[in-house]
Amino acid sequence: MISTLQSRMLRGADGDPAPRLAFGADYNPEQWPRDVWDEDIRLMREAGVTVVSVGIFSWARIQPDADTWDFGWLDEVMDLLHAGGIGVDLATATASPPPWLSTAHPEILPVTATGETLWPGARQHWRPTSPVFRAHALRLVREIATRYKDHPALVAWHVSNELGCHNVYDYSDDAARAFRIWLRARYGTLDALNDAWGTAFWSQRYSDWEQILPPRLAASHPNPTQQLDFKRFSSDALKEHLIAERDLLREITPGIPVTTNFMVMGNTKGMNYPDWAGEIDFVSNDHYVHPGPQDRDELSFSANLTSGIAQGKPWFLMEHSTSAVNWQPVNVPKRPGDLARDALLHVAHGADAVCYFQWRQSAAGAEKYHSAMVPHAGADSDVFRAVAALGATLKTLAPVAGSERETASVGILYDWDSWWASEQDSHPTELLDYRQEALDWYSALLALGIRTDLITTRNDLSRYQVVVAPVLHVVPAELAKELTRYGEQGGHLITTYFSGIVDENDRVWLGGYPGALRDLLGIRIEEFAPLLDGVGVELDDSSTGTLWTDRISATDADTEVLVRYAGGELAGLPAITRRRSGSGSASYVSTRLGVEQLTRLLPRLLEPAGVRSELPAGLRGSVELTVRRGAGARFLFLVNRTDTSLPVTGLPGDVLIGTTGQDGALVLGPREVAVLRQPAT
Numbered sequence: 001m002i003s004t005l006q007s008r009m010l011r012g013a014d015g016d017p018a019p020r021l022a023f024g025a026d027y028n029p030e031q032w033p034r035d036v037w038d039e040d041i042r043l044m045r046e047a048g049v050t051v052v053s054v055g056i057f058s059w060a061r062i063q064p065d066a067d068t069w070d071f072g073w074l075d076e077v078m079d080l081l082h083a084g085g086i087g088v089d090l091a092t093a094t095a096s097p098p099p100w101l102s103t104a105h106p107e108i109l110p111v112t113a114t115g116e117t118l119w120p121g122a123r124q125h126w127r128p129t130s131p132v133f134r135a136h137a138l139r140l141v142r143e144i145a146t147r148y149k150d151h152p153a154l155v156a157w158h159v160s161n162e163l164g165c166h167n168v169y170d171y172s173d174d175a176a177r178a179f180r181i182w183l184r185a186r187y188g189t190l191d192a193l194n195d196a197w198g199t200a201f202w203s204q205r206y207s208d209w210e211q212i213l214p215p216r217l218a219a220s221h222p223n224p225t226q227q228l229d230f231k232r233f234s235s236d237a238l239k240e241h242l243i244a245e246r247d248l249l250r251e252i253t254p255g256i257p258v259t260t261n262f263m264v265m266g267n268t269k270g271m272n273y274p275d276w277a278g279e280i281d282f283v284s285n286d287h288y289v290h291p292g293p294q295d296r297d298e299l300s301f302s303a304n305l306t307s308g309i310a311q312g313k314p315w316f317l318m319e320h321s322t323s324a325v326n327w328q329p330v331n332v333p334k335r336p337g338d339l340a341r342d343a344l345l346h347v348a349h350g351a352d353a354v355c356y357f358q359w360r361q362s363a364a365g366a367e368k369y370h371s372a373m374v375p376h377a378g379a380d381s382d383v384f385r386a387v388a389a390l391g392a393t394l395k396t397l398a399p400v401a402g403s404e405r406e407t408a409s410v411g412i413l414y415d416w417d418s419w420w421a422s423e424q425d426s427h428p429t430e431l432l433d434y435r436q437e438a439l440d441w442y443s444a445l446l447a448l449g450i451r452t453d454l455i456t457t458r459n460d461l462s463r464y465q466v467v468v469a470p471v472l473h474v475v476p477a478e479l480a481k482e483l484t485r486y487g488e489q490g491g492h493l494i495t496t497y498f499s500g501i502v503d504e505n506d507r508v509w510l511g512g513y514p515g516a517l518r519d520l521l522g523i524r525i526e527e528f529a530p531l532l533d534g535v536g537v538e539l540d541d542s543s544t545g546t547l548w549t550d551r552i553s554a555t556d557a558d559t560e561v562l563v564r565y566a567g568g569e570l571a572g573l574p575a576i577t578r579r580r581s582g583s584g585s586a587s588y589v590s591t592r593l594g595v596e597q598l599t600r601l602l603p604r605l606l607e608p609a610g611v612r613s614e615l616p617a618g619l620r621g622s623v624e625l626t627v628r629r630g631a632g633a634r635f636l637f638l639v640n641r642t643d644t645s646l647p648v649t650g651l652p653g654d655v656l657i658g659t660t661g662q663d664g665a666l667v668l669g670p671r672e673v674a675v676l677r678q679p680a681t
Helices: 001-010 034-047 072-081 101-102 129-149 173-187 190-197 222-250 273-279 297-311 338-349 382-396 416-422 434-447 477-487 516-522 594-609
Strands: 022-027 051-054 085-092 155-159 282-288 315-319 351-356 410-413 452-456 464-467 492-496 523-528 536-538 544-546 550-554 559-564 572-579 584-589 623-629 633-640 647-649 653-656 666-668 673-679
Touching: 001 022, 022 034, 034 190, 034 273, 034 382, 051 072, 051 155, 051 222, 051 351, 072 085, 101 477, 129 173, 173 190, 173 222, 173 633, 190 222, 190 516, 222 416, 273 297, 273 416, 273 550, 282 550, 297 315, 297 338, 297 434, 297 452, 315 338, 315 594, 338 351, 338 382, 338 623, 338 633, 351 382, 351 452, 410 434, 434 594, 464 477, 477 492, 477 516, 492 516, 492 594, 516 572, 523 572, 523 623, 536 653, 559 594, 584 594, 633 666, 666 673
Parallel strands: 022 051, 022 351, 051 085, 085 155, 282 315, 315 351, 410 452, 410 464, 464 492, 492 584
Antiparallel strands: 523 550, 536 544, 559 572, 572 584, 623 633, 633 673, 647 666, 653 673
């Protein structure tokens, strides 16, 4: 619904018909006295704010008790924002139940795997499968939607908030009943479920649906397929709640787009966002930087993956931080330039809105030390001045609005089922980190200056010359066929250890590893050989592998051994292989190499596809390049990954934003972003 998106969110509520990049924040006026609200509107206009999310945690204010409604304050806020030309992404306010509801109905409270109740006092203390909670939540949604359906400030609906952040896994009796219904729909019969779950093991065979429970605390490792299905069910239960709110909003306000904020960042993996994306009118995401050696690579990775989930179409950055957060062990403020670079890196990967948590920094509550657009120091602060400067920059970048991601040559395949299943218990190693492996490949490609798309199995693989599929552990038969076709038709697949091992039911593909990918790769492995923590193995290209090794036998005459093990019991055996198939190939990397060594290896793996960096040689590794494409133009985003100034030559285009020297040449300052506009070809 991009046309709807452009007409509502991108064009805003101030009557300006021109598309633009939206700019704003969560706005929580209920935390402040009335006399602050007028100053808020004035400062928002000064900063260039065009949209705010309102009412996210306002249920207790809107509905003080079961039979009382108080909309007077929200009416005034909506009117003030509209008068200021600021659009409202209005929340359904269902994220955090009020105390009166959990007191009257403690049966809505989530239960942990160990049987403990999660009590009120924070947020998201509700069961996704509770019929009592659902009834009260939808009553609230109906009241809000009916009241504001015709309000001119309303530009979008914001369902709940960060669904599943704290309550994705609920093991209550409500969840058990819903889980059984979900399993009946998936398997149809108990015989089919017993077969899929392998319940012949440990005398687990079920003879009645009522015997099946969520994987609560058990004496040993719970059934692995039960665990995997519970993860799928839990994501679906939250999606069902999203759909319930969405359907009610569409019934009352069919012309207003609906979204909810994903959390594509860090190790947030409980929600299958590629599966959710088709249920909303535009994808939104929250992202917060986790300080560390790959922190900005991870930001780029998450923004890139959000674009893949959105199928390359524009999406919205609903939350990030102007500076420090409050929930990390040590909350480090951002350096000068980070605020703009972080925001523009999201825009580079397709964000058409840049929004923060939150507008004004709270004076009380759990997030009072979380940074905001207006900090405790007030508008006379470096943070607010940087915010206002970013607002001006986004206004200059208005021509970018509505443009989509231009497909890169390389795609990294990110698969939620593999993420969930590969990290379960009773595996060859508990040290495997699916996301870190994928991030390392991404960082290595950034270091080579090679533009890369993060994609899912819902994306069209044939658009990519190279597909990297790290730890593609779960490979159903249809995906195996698709990957085989991809290689036969000229694509180049690169995959790694612990890939192709199980089907969609977590049942091992028999006959030797890597199971479903064995013939495509032209190799066979009889036994895994994971490494103890801190142990490495030398390869004959002078690199060192960690975490994992495989005893590989080449089974096809077209399988080439690129690198062999040089030490230990596997000395002389293949470590990295490639099988050519027509004009395509399939490569296998059997150990964890890390960013630096992958950077050395990748040119050799990419050579058959002819993939090269689009950046001039002097910028490769120092600058990240992303490209957005509109109807008549390409927009090249150049992001300085370093803390030094870099001259930019060899890239034609008009400078939309960026610093030019006295000779007119573009110079990227430390942590700076420039955007060039080229004619579309």
